[in-house]
Amino acid sequence: MTETTEPGIGSEGAGDLPAPNPHATAEQVEAAMRDSKLAQILYHDWEAESYDDKWSISYDQRCVDYARGRFDAIVPDHVQRELPYDNALELGCGTGFFLLNLIQSGVARRGSVTDLSPGMVRVATRNGRSLGLDVDGRVADAEGIPYDDNTFDLVVGHAVLHHIPDVELSLREVVRVLRPGGRFVFAGEPTTVGNSYARALSTLTWHVATTVTRLPGLQGWRRPQAELDESSRAAALEAVVDLHTFEPSDLERMARNAGAVEVATASEEFTAAMLGWPVRTFEAAVPPGKLGWNWAKFAFGSWTALSWVDANVWRRVMPKGWFYNVMVTGVKPS
Numbered sequence: 001m002t003e004t005t006e007p008g009i010g011s012e013g014a015g016d017l018p019a020p021n022p023h024a025t026a027e028q029v030e031a032a033m034r035d036s037k038l039a040q041i042l043y044h045d046w047e048a049e050s051y052d053d054k055w056s057i058s059y060d061q062r063c064v065d066y067a068r069g070r071f072d073a074i075v076p077d078h079v080q081r082e083l084p085y086d087n088a089l090e091l092g093c094g095t096g097f098f099l100l101n102l103i104q105s106g107v108a109r110r111g112s113v114t115d116l117s118p119g120m121v122r123v124a125t126r127n128g129r130s131l132g133l134d135v136d137g138r139v140a141d142a143e144g145i146p147y148d149d150n151t152f153d154l155v156v157g158h159a160v161l162h163h164i165p166d167v168e169l170s171l172r173e174v175v176r177v178l179r180p181g182g183r184f185v186f187a188g189e190p191t192t193v194g195n196s197y198a199r200a201l202s203t204l205t206w207h208v209a210t211t212v213t214r215l216p217g218l219q220g221w222r223r224p225q226a227e228l229d230e231s232s233r234a235a236a237l238e239a240v241v242d243l244h245t246f247e248p249s250d251l252e253r254m255a256r257n258a259g260a261v262e263v264a265t266a267s268e269e270f271t272a273a274m275l276g277w278p279v280r281t282f283e284a285a286v287p288p289g290k291l292g293w294n295w296a297k298f299a300f301g302s303w304t305a306l307s308w309v310d311a312n313v314w315r316r317v318m319p320k321g322w323f324y325n326v327m328v329t330g331v332k333p334s
């Protein structure tokens with residue numbers, strides 16, 4: 001249980017965190033194909049140390065604004081005027097992207113970051129510590145949250161609900177650990193329609209990029225075969241960890257069944273997702289560092305411009321469920 005040597009993780013210190021397993025054996029991977037929770041742990045332990053780079057996650061203004069933008073997009077104005085919350089919890093924190101950036105933006109004073117993957121909790125608490133934030137960490141399954149009733153004022157999650165086998169059970173747990181009047185916000189969940197076009201575009205991009213880079217003169221753009229094979233194995237495990245896509249109305253129903261009131265959903269990213277997924281897949285298909293700073297500026301600039309078009313044009317005419325990302329909020333009755 002105590003392989004880590006990192007000091008000062010908070011009230012649940014580093015010594016209490018189970019050790020991550022970033023190098024799964026072939027047998028473990030085989031077993032994980034039939035056990036989605038083992039797959040979550042192996043896949044996310046394996047990804048933890050490189051996750052921030054892979055997803056361009058940072059803790060500077062760019063990601064602070066992004067995290068806060070997701071929160072403000074779903075939380076009513078009168079709540080935003082009364083911030084910060086005292087004590088927040090994040091489920092499926094990964095490297096801490098959502099809660100650490102929300103704390104930096106003034107949404108909460110302190111927080112607890114939790115995840116099924118010990119490797120992710122280790123990185124999230126390390127990130128929190130290096131930002132000087134009041135954060136502790138715990139390995140926790142969102143289907144059985146290891147905190148007392150009425151502990152938190154705010155519970156958040158980003159891109160986590162679609163990994164949880166019983167989402168309604170997890171939302172019941174969220175309502176249980178919230179104080180009366182406390183709020184939850186889950187963002188970054190894939191819609192059913194959005195996921196189908198994102199996956200189709202990503203598959204096509206991967207196929208074109210890995211085929212074209214076989215041509216003479218373009219091989220400098222090809223990643224070594226061993227790395228491409230590793231990506232394909234990871235993609236196979238990814239298929240086991242991605243359990244759900246959502247209709248916004250499904251999320252609303254589950255949140256109400258879990259006991260929440262003031263439930264609302266919002267969705268975003270249509271053309272931005274149609275650009276973002278192929279861009280990210282292309283970046284993964286070519287050697288790291290090959291694309292350079294101008295590419296990064298182009299990718300971020302065009303994604304930002306298309307997000308604006310989606311929010312100001314497409315949102316007026318398209319059903320919620322056609323956007324890629326859906327978020328949900330609700331409140332524990334007082």
Ligand SMILES: C[S@@+](CC[C@H](N)C(=O)[O-])C[C@H]1O[C@@H](n2cnc3c(N)ncnc32)[C@H](O)[C@@H]1O
Nearest residue numbers: 044092093094097115116117141142158159163
């Ligand atoms: C796609 S990652 C998102 C990480 C982070 N929230 C972000 O947005 O960057 C999903 C995270 O949920 C975690 N997870 C999956 N199933 C879980 C469960 N049942 N309970 C808690 N965490 C879980 C995974 O280990 C992983 O770190």
